[in-house]
Structures are given as C-alpha cells and as structure tokens.
Amino acid sequence: MKRLILIAALLFSVVPSLGALGQTESPSVDVVEVSGTIDRLTVDFIESTLAEVAASGSEVVVIQMDSWGSAGVPPERMDALIDAIDTSSVPVVVWVGPIPAEIRGDAQRILDVADYVFSSSGARFTGEDGSVIEVAPGALPDGVDELVPTLQQVFQTVDGMPGTDGDPIESLTLNAEGEITTLRIVFHTPSYWSQFLHLATTPHAAFFFLVVGLAVVTFEFYAIGPGIAAATGVLSMVLGFYGLAVLPFRWWALALILLGWVALTASHQRGGVFALSATGALLMTAGGLTLNGGGPAITTSWPLVVAAVLAVLFFYLLAMPVVGRSRFSTPTLGAEGMIGREGNALGDMQPDGEVEIDGATWQAGSHREAGIRAGDRVRVIEVDGVFLEVEPAQPSE
Structure with a gap:
C-alpha cells in the first residue's frame, strides 16, 4: 500500500513538469504594428506587448510604424512609454514601412530610443519645422540606420547585430532541411474594441x-x-x-x-x-x-x-x-386620415410649435392671428411632408 502511495505521489509530481515542458514555446521574433494616431489605447497596447515578449524570451521585437504622433495622451504616459522602450530587455527595432509610411510629430521619439531603426524606400519623415525628407538610397534621415524594403528583410538584416545585453540577435535559424529561415514570427494586434475605436x-x-x-x-x-x-x-x-x-x-x-x-x-x-x-x-x-x-x-x-x-x-x-x-402611407397615419384630427397644443404657437395628435408629437404651424396657446384644442387642416398645419378646434373666447 505504501508503495502504491509513493508511486502515485511521484506521478503527480512528474506529470505537471512534463506538461510544462511540452508547453515551452520556441524562440520567436515579435511584430507590433503602430499606425495612425498614437492614443491611450495604443500606448497601453505597446507597453503590455513589451512586457509579454520579455516574459516569453523573444529574440527581438519589431515595431512596424506609420504614425503622425500622439493625441490625447498625457505627457507622463508618453514619457512612460518611451522609457519602457528605452529600457526593454528585448531588443527593439523600428521599421518605418511599408510605402507610403510616414513619421510625424512625437512619433519620432519612439525612433530615438529604439535599438535600431530601418525604413522602406519612399517613406516620409516630417520634421518639427515642417520639412519633409523622403527616404531613398543615399538619402537617409538622421537616426535611420539602414534602408530595408520589406519586413522579412528586417529579420535578415538584424540577425547578428548586438542585442541589449551585447549578445548577437538570432532572428534566423536552420529548418529541418538545413535551410536558413526566420524564427517563429508572432504578430501582436490590439483587441477588436481598441481597433474599432481607433x-x-x-x-x-x-x-x-x-x-x-x-x-x-x-x-x-x-x-x-x-x-x-x-x-x-x-x-x-x-x-x-x-x-x-x-x-x-x-x-x-x-x-x-x-x-x-x-x-x-x-x-x-x-x-x-x-x-x-x-x-x-x-x-x-x-x-x-x-x-x-x-x-x-x-x-x-x-x-x-x-x-x-x-x-x-x-x-x-x-x-x-x-x-x-x-x-x-399607413392607414392610421395617412395624410387623408390626419386631416380633421384633433389634438392639443403643447406650447404657445408663434406661429409654429408642437402639437399632440393621438398621443404622437408633431411639428405644426398656424396663422399668427389664430392665437393658439398651450393646452388649446387644435384641428389638422393640411399636411406638408411631416409638418402639420392646424387651426383652433373651436373659436377662442
């Protein structure tokens, strides 16, 4: 009996370890797309993704950018985002692309603290003075390290570059056939609600x-x-x-x-x-x-x-x-059916106002001389679209 209990205890201790071993994810390269306005939801999304990739052991995170900066983000929240990128334990690469991507406003701050900045040809950078630089071979804006046309080439370019800890970034690997290929790519996207509001x-x-x-x-x-x-x-x-x-x-x-x-x-x-x-x-x-x-x-x-x-x-x-x-066109509310109906004025008509006919409120008008006051009985004499012409239902005393 003691032997059975010992075996059961051993199984309960080993099986969870095997399950955790089976759930271990292979190394990855992670992609975060930032486009349009950087609002509070975007800031939260970038920060949470950086924390997630740091915990998963990612080799590098690529922020694919096409943005004209922040809006509605308190300065301290934007500062916190910049600090999170600057101090990230995972190397952060910014790729401005694909065409016609552009960088304006304080989106430039993200580029300033990234480990590496690449750009596709044709991307546009707008400075604080309104000057525009269009990226082309031999014409790279300050802070852009290399011209890289596609996202796939970003992974090839960054492979072997020093990471945050000084060790080379390993974004490429050998597949089963011995061919060089990119590590498992994980694309991160905001929630559907965030995308809807964005x-x-x-x-x-x-x-x-x-x-x-x-x-x-x-x-x-x-x-x-x-x-x-x-x-x-x-x-x-x-x-x-x-x-x-x-x-x-x-x-x-x-x-x-x-x-x-x-x-x-x-x-x-x-x-x-x-x-x-x-x-x-x-x-x-x-x-x-x-x-x-x-x-x-x-x-x-x-x-x-x-x-x-x-x-x-x-x-x-x-x-x-x-x-x-x-x-x-309905039998109960047809124009012919409305004419002659009676109701009450909801306010003084000078000469327009609101009347209540059969429990429904209508916009109505009358002759100025009619002198219809709030609470007076009125009769419909004409229908013009959704506008009624009324008169006193009985002579005013």
Missing part, C-alpha cells in the same frame, strides 16, 4: 462618424420605432465622440457642425427649404475643415470632409422624404 482617431474620420451618426439618428426619429438604423447611428456617434475625446479640436468648429445639422433637420421638417439645406451643408463643411486643433502634425483630408457632407446632404434630400412618405 478608426475615429483622425479629424476627418471623427467628423465623418459624427455627422453620419447624427443623420442616421435623425432618420430613426422619423421612422417607426427603433431598429437597425438607431443602433448604427449610436455606434457611429460613439466613434465620432471618441475621436473628439482623443484629438485636439476647436469647440467653435464643433458648434458649426451641430448648427449645420440643426439647419438640415429644420429644412426637412419644413418640407425641404433650399436656403436652410444650403446653409446646413456650408456650416457642416466649414466646421469639418476647421475641426482639427492639433497643428500640422495631424492633418485633415478635405476631400473626405466634403464627401461626408455631400453624403449627409443627399441623405436628407432623398432618404428622409421617403421615410415621411412611407409613414403617411
């Missing part, structure tokens, strides 16, 4: 998601009941406001965008008024083009801003009227 970290993208979200939510307001459009509009606005939370922007430009949205909605409410629609489109365009408050390092694509405004304008002119017509 979509809005440019001024034109934040503008696009904001105005599209406002338009779609307005569309859903005139449709019957919440649905897919409402969810799409809310998600789009989440992206838009996240972009504004990350990026430096001008408050007065945001006010212009919101005024443009109000003008377009008012135009639709009144059955389509050209002056209001044109004013709304111009206000949105002006707000979108001046929204960026981050200086030359963060640029706004004016074609994308104009395209977004045109899309929203046509949405209001074409899609929104269809909603109104479909709403009035």
